[in-house]
Amino acid sequence: MLCYNEAGAERLIKGEDRCMARKAFQDYYPDDVSYCYGCGRLNEHGLQIKSYWDGEEAVCTFQPRSYHLAIPGYVYGGLIASLIDCHSTGTAAAAAYRAQGRAMDTDPPLRFVTASLHVDYVRPTPIEEPLELRSQVKEIKGRKVAISTTLSARGEVCARGEVVAVQMPDHLLRTSRGEHKNPSEQAGLIA
8 A cells, every 4th residue: 555654755554454644734734824835735836845743853855846947957046945944834833733732733723934044055956856854943932933954865965944933923814714715815816
């Protein structure tokens, strides 16, 4: 039987009758705040990254596409920053739920946005290889969570990021409680 491991890759489960696949952090986001280009599951043109716990670290695997090109053979830096950003804010949300002893599907929803993003590009990042992001929670203080993230290819760190994520204010989460239409409807982009 094919299932998905914590990095989102297919694997064969032997001796099991059914797959108990875990949901990614981003799959718990309320629908109306699930349109982010990097992590929004409802953004059909976005990256739709998926992050999971692996012990005390959060992990995400992403396969760059040919159009994520900087120069032949290498990923452009904006993609790297976006992956670090969105994986880190997802990790912040999961860490906040953990710190409160809550499951990610409980109300009120906790959603985080970026207050600060710093990326150090260590070496060129190959485009043909799956990229692995690993995040560690450095600090949780009130509505802020500090995250440290590495992005690796072929087992070598290509970039390091530091993110300060802030819990989204309640008035922006009203959309998840049905008080507003989806962002495209609000902007008059769709009927």
